Amino acid sequence: MHTVEQLQEKLRSALNTINYNREPIEIYEPVAYALSQGGKRMRPILTLLSCDMFGGNIEEAIIPAIGIEIFHNFTLLHDDIMDDAPLRRGKETVYKKWDTNRAILSGDMMMILASKYVSKVDTSLLKDVLYAFNKAAGEVCEGQQYDMNFETAQHISIKDYLKMIRLKTAVLLAASLEIGAIIAGAGNENINKIYKFGENIGLAFQLQDDLLDVYGKQEKFGKKTGGDIAANKKTYLYLKAFELAKGKDLESLTKYYTEKNIDKEAKIRTIKEMYDKLEVKLHVEKEINNYYSEASRMLAEINIPDVNKKELINLADKLLVRDY
Amino acid sequence: MHTVEQLQEKLRSALNTINYNREPIEIYEPVAYALSQGGKRMRPILTLLSCDMFGGNIEEAIIPAIGIEIFHNFTLLHDDIMDDAPLRRGKETVYKKWDTNRAILSGDMMMILASKYVSKVDTSLLKDVLYAFNKAAGEVCEGQQYDMNFETAQHISIKDYLKMIRLKTAVLLAASLEIGAIIAGAGNENINKIYKFGENIGLAFQLQDDLLDVYGKQEKFGKKTGGDIAANKKTYLYLKAFELAKGKDLESLTKYYTEKNIDKEAKIRTIKEMYDKLEVKLHVEKEINNYYSEASRMLAEINIPDVNKKELINLADKLLVRDY
Numbered sequence: 001m002h003t004v005e006q007l008q009e010k011l012r013s014a015l016n017t018i019n020y021n022r023e024p025i026e027i028y029e030p031v032a033y034a035l036s037q038g039g040k041r042m043r044p045i046l047t048l049l050s051c052d053m054f055g056g057n058i059e060e061a062i063i064p065a066i067g068i069e070i071f072h073n074f075t076l077l078h079d080d081i082m083d084d085a086p087l088r089r090g091k092e093t094v095y096k097k098w099d100t101n102r103a104i105l106s107g108d109m110m111m112i113l114a115s116k117y118v119s120k121v122d123t124s125l126l127k128d129v130l131y132a133f134n135k136a137a138g139e140v141c142e143g144q145q146y147d148m149n150f151e152t153a154q155h156i157s158i159k160d161y162l163k164m165i166r167l168k169t170a171v172l173l174a175a176s177l178e179i180g181a182i183i184a185g186a187g188n189e190n191i192n193k194i195y196k197f198g199e200n201i202g203l204a205f206q207l208q209d210d211l212l213d214v215y216g217k218q219e220k221f222g223k224k225t226g227g228d229i230a231a232n233k234k235t236y237l238y239l240k241a242f243e244l245a246k247g248k249d250l251e252s253l254t255k256y257y258t259e260k261n262i263d264k265e266a267k268i269r270t271i272k273e274m275y276d277k278l279e280v281k282l283h284v285e286k287e288i289n290n291y292y293s294e295a296s297r298m299l300a301e302i303n304i305p306d307v308n309k310k311e312l313i314n315l316a317d318k319l320l321v322r323d324y
Numbered sequence: 325m326h327t328v329e330q331l332q333e334k335l336r337s338a339l340n341t342i343n344y345n346r347e348p349i350e351i352y353e354p355v356a357y358a359l360s361q362g363g364k365r366m367r368p369i370l371t372l373l374s375c376d377m378f379g380g381n382i383e384e385a386i387i388p389a390i391g392i393e394i395f396h397n398f399t400l401l402h403d404d405i406m407d408d409a410p411l412r413r414g415k416e417t418v419y420k421k422w423d424t425n426r427a428i429l430s431g432d433m434m435m436i437l438a439s440k441y442v443s444k445v446d447t448s449l450l451k452d453v454l455y456a457f458n459k460a461a462g463e464v465c466e467g468q469q470y471d472m473n474f475e476t477a478q479h480i481s482i483k484d485y486l487k488m489i490r491l492k493t494a495v496l497l498a499a500s501l502e503i504g505a506i507i508a509g510a511g512n513e514n515i516n517k518i519y520k521f522g523e524n525i526g527l528a529f530q531l532q533d534d535l536l537d538v539y540g541k542q543e544k545f546g547k548k549t550g551g552d553i554a555a556n557k558k559t560y561l562y563l564k565a566f567e568l569a570k571g572k573d574l575e576s577l578t579k580y581y582t583e584k585n586i587d588k589e590a591k592i593r594t595i596k597e598m599y600d601k602l603e604v605k606l607h608v609e610k611e612i613n614n615y616y617s618e619a620s621r622m623l624a625e626i627n628i629p630d631v632n633k634k635e636l637i638n639l640a641d642k643l644l645v646r647d648y
Binding site: 081108109123149 | 443455461472
C-alpha cells in the first residue's frame with residue numbers, strides 16, 4: 001500500500017514528464033498553464049488509491065489518472081469562460097490571460113488529450129475504462145448546464161440541486177475511483193461499490209463546501225465567508241432556508257437575493273442570521289452525515305482487508321473536516 | 325458492394341433513430357439542431373465505403389461513422405464561435421441562435437458523444453480505432469489554430485498553408501477511411517494506403533475549394549465567386565500570386581489585402597485579373613492533379629479486386645469536378 005503523499009509524488013513526477021513544448025504554441029501554452037496551476041489533484045489520487053487498494057499495479061493507473069485530471073481541468077477552463085470568472089486558484093483564467101478563442105480551442109485539445117491518456121490501459125480493460133470515463137464526462141457537462149440554468153431559474157428544489165451537484169461534481173470523483181478499480185481488476189461488484197462510495201462522498205464534499213462558505217473559520221480556510229451569499233448563489237443552505245422560511249423571513253430572503261444595490265456586508269450578516277434562526281446548519285450537517293454514512297456502508301461492504309481501505313478512509317476524513 | 329446512395333440511405337435512417345429528446349434540453353437541442361443541418365455527410369460515407377470495399381460488414385461501421393460525423397459537426401460548431409460566423413449551410417449558427425455558452429457546452433457534449441459512438445466497435449478493434457480517431461481529432465484542433473494564426477500573420481509560405489489544410493481538413497477524411505478499413509480488418513498495409521489516399525484526396529478537395537471560389541461557375545456551384553478575396557482569405561491562389569507577383573503587382577496585391585474601405589467588386593475584379601495574368605489557375609490545377617495522382621497511386625497499390633474500388637473512385641471523381 002502507498003500513502004497519499006507517495007502517490008502525490010508519483011503523480012507530480014509523471015505530470016512533469018509531459019512535454020507541452022509543441023506546435024502550435026497558441027494551443028499548448030494554455031494547456032500547460034492550466035495543468036500547472038496545481039490544485040489538490042484529488043481525482044487522479046483517487047484513481048491511484050483505488051487501484052492500490054484493490055491490489056492493482058499503480059504504474060498502470062498513472063497515465064489514465066492523469067487523463068482524468070486533464071479532463072477535470074478542461075471542464076474548469078471552459079466553465080471559466082461560461083461563468084466569466086477572472087481568477088482560478090488565484091491566477092488569471094485562460095480566457096482572461098489570452099482570449100476566448102484560445103480558451104475554447106485549448107480546452108477542446110485537453111478533452112482530446114484526456115481521452116488519449118485515459119485510453120492508455122491494457123486492451124482487455126479499454127472498453128470498460130472508456131465507458132466509465134465517457135459516461136462521467138457527459139454527466140459533468142449536463143451538471144454544468146443545470147448549474148447555469150439555476151442562475152436564472154425562479155425556483156429550484158433541493159432535489160434538483162442535489163441532482164446538479166451529483167452530475168457536476170460527484171460522478172467524476174466516483175468515476176476516478178471506478179477506473180482505478182477496473183485497472184486493478186476488482187470485479188463488477190466491488191467496482192459498483194467503490195463508485196457509489198465516491199458518489200456519496202462527493203455529495204458530502206460539495207455540501208461541506210456550501211457550509212464552509214458561511215460557517216468556515218476564515219483563518220483556517222483562508223477564504224472570506226459569505227462569498228456564495230454575496231454572489232446570490234443558490235446553495236443547499238439558501239434552498240433549505242427558502243424551504244423553511246415563512247412570512248416576513250421569506251420575503252426578506254427573496255428580497256436580498258434579487259434586489260441589486262444592497263450593501264454586501266449587511267446582506268451577508270442578515271442572511272447568516274436567518275440561517276442561524278432557521279437552524280440551516282443542522283440540516284446541512286445531517287445531510288452530509290447521511291451521505292458520509294452511505295459512503296462508509298458501501299466501503300464496508302467491499303470484501304478486501306480493512307488495512308487496504310485505510311488510506312482512502314484517512315483521505316476522506318481529512319477532506320471532510322467536520323470542524324467549522 | 326453498396327452504392328453511395330445506398331450507404332447514404334442507411335446513414336440517414338441510422339441518424340434518425342438517435343433520440344436527442346433528453347434533459348437538459350439546453351444542451352441536446354443545439355446538438356440535434358447542429359446534426360440536422362445535413363451537409364454531404366462525406367466523412368461517414370467514406371467510413372462505410374472503405375469498410376465495404378475491404379469486405380467488412382458495414383453494419384458494424386455505421387455507429388462509429390456517425391461518431392465521426394458528430395465530431396466533424398462539433399468542430400464546425402466551435403469554429404463558428406471562433407470565426408464569428410453568423411450562418412452555416414444557410415442557417416443561423418448555434419451561438420447566434422442561442423448563445424456562446426450553449427454553443428461551447430453543446431459542442432463539448434458532441435465531442436463526448438462522438439467518442440462514445442466511435443468506441444462502439446468490437447473490443448479487439450477498439451484500441452486501433454480510438455487511436456486513429458484521437459490522433460485525427462487532435463490534428464484537426466491544431467489545424468484550426470494554424471488557420472486562426474494565418475488571419476493575422478504577415479507572411480505564410482505555401483508549405484505552411486498546405487500543412488494547415490492537411491491538419492484542418494485532410495486528416496479527418498483520411499481517418500474516416502482508415503477507421504472503415506480497421507473495422508473491415510483490412511490489414512496494416514492496406515490501412516496505411518487508404519489513409520494516404522484520403523489525405524491526398526482531401527488536399528485536392530481543399531485546393532479545389534480555393535479554386536472554385538474564384539473560377540467556379542456561379543450557376544453551377546450556387547455560390548457567388550470571389551468570397552475568399554472579399555474576406556482577405558489567404559488561400560492557395562493568393563499565396564501563389566504573392567509568390568509570383570513582382571514590383572507594382574506585388575504592391576497592389578498587398579494593398580488590396582490590407583487596406584480597408586476598398587470597393588469590394590473592384591477589389592475582386594482586380595485580384596482576379598492579377599491571378600489571370602500570373603496564371604495562378606494553372607498552378608493550382610497542377611497541384612490538385614499531383615495530389616489526385618498520388619491518391620490514385622495509393623489506391624492502385626491496395627491489393628483488392630478493382631471492382632471493389634469503383635464506388636470510391638466514382639465518388640472522388642464526382643467531388644473533384646474538374647469543370648470550372
